[in-house]
Amino acid sequence: MTGLVRQWIAEAKHLVVLTGAGMSAESGVPTFRDAMTGLWSQFSPEELATEQAFRAHPQRVWDWYASRREAVALVGPNAGHIALAEFHSRHPGRLTLITQNVDGLHQRAGSAHTIALHGALGEDRWLDAPLGCCTPDSIEPGRPLRCKVCGNLRRPAVVWFGEHLPAAALEAAEVAVQRCDLMLVVGTSGVVYPAAGLVLSAHQRGARVVVINPEPTDLDRVADACVREPAAVCLPKLLQT
Numbered sequence: 422m423t424g425l426v427r428q429w430i431a432e433a434k435h436l437v438v439l440t441g442a443g444m445s446a447e448s449g450v451p452t453f454r455d456a457m458t459g460l461w462s463q464f465s466p467e468e469l470a471t472e473q474a475f476r477a478h479p480q481r482v483w484d485w486y487a488s489r490r491e492a493v494a495l496v497g498p499n500a501g502h503i504a505l506a507e508f509h510s511r512h513p514g515r516l517t518l519i520t521q522n523v524d525g526l527h528q529r530a531g532s533a534h535t536i537a538l539h540g541a542l543g544e545d546r547w548l549d550a551p552l553g554c555c556t557p558d559s560i561e562p563g564r565p566l567r568c569k570v571c572g573n574l575r576r577p578a579v580v581w582f583g584e585h586l587p588a589a590a591l592e593a594a595e596v597a598v599q600r601c602d603l604m605l606v607v608g609t610s611g612v613v614y615p616a617a618g619l620v621l622s623a624h625q626r627g628a629r630v631v632v633i634n635p636e637p638t639d640l641d642r643v644a645d646a647c648v649r650e651p652a653a654v655c656l657p658k659l660l661q662t
């Protein structure tokens with residue numbers, strides 16, 4: 422199977438890679454939905470990854486993100502992240518990398534042009550539209566940080582359920598999907614939209630779709646091939662060209 426996929430990669434004029442949490446699993450970053458170790462094996466998404474949850478329990482949600490930031494700072498990109506970055510520099514213009522991950526590991530591996538659909542764990546922004554008083558100088562310490570004048574809170578700069586994805590990122594991803602002839606879908610359960618919809622679009626347009634995941638996913642039904650291997654094992658083999 423990997424021989425065939427390697428041939429497809431060699432033939433592809435434009436390759437899109439969409440990654441999810443499984444991409445970083447071998448770096449030691451937990452996925453969301455894995456039953457035993459996933460971030461949501463203990464809490465439901467609604468308790469932590471929505472604006473309503475943050476407004477109701479700002480300290481709890483802030484602390485959860487702070488602990489994830491600290492954990493990600495202690496780990497590094499794995500062989501899969503590095504294989505993607507090296508392929509990109511060997512084949513300029515042939516690969517568009519789109520990630521749902523907020524951990525910054527693709528960027529740290531050298532994939533500077535990664536399209537980040539769900540924001541960045543390492544950044545924060547104002548919760549409510551900033552007033553004139555909300556400046557970098559007005560931020561006072563706390564959990565969460567807040568404006569010492571008006572009390573506006575800082576929140577993680579990630580995309581929660583019910584929020585729009587960054588328009589420029591989504592548009593760039595859609596443009597890349599329109600022109601791709603091969604899409605690799607790596608380490609995502611494929612249940613979150615509009616990211617999963619990008620795979621359906623690629624398939625509908627006639628692009629080949631390859632799912633790389635040790636477990637079955639919702640997107641297998643549109644895949645031309647499923648490679649049941651971990652990302653950090655599989656990608657270095659596939660991307661040798």
Ligand code: BJW
Binds near residue numbers: 454585610615634
């Ligand atoms: C390995 C491995 C190894 C393990 N190697 N693999 C259409 C239909 C139905 C619902 C909707 C729809 N369109 C929109 C919605 C609503 C909603 C949605 O999708 N809901 C579904 C869950 C039902 N979407 C939204 O709300 C989005 N916004 C939106 O649509 O705005 C438009 C709008 C707004 C307002 C009104 C109307 C319209 C926003 C979605 C934001 C998602 N945010 C999160 C949290 C980010 C912040 C944070 O990190 O805390 O993003 S949720 C979470 O899921 C995170 C992830 O990026 C995302 C995807 O998860 P992922 O990456 O797939 O991880 P897992 O854990 O699910 O899977 C890991 C996989 O790895 C598994 O398959 C393993 O087997 C595998 N794996 N080890 C390779 N070594």
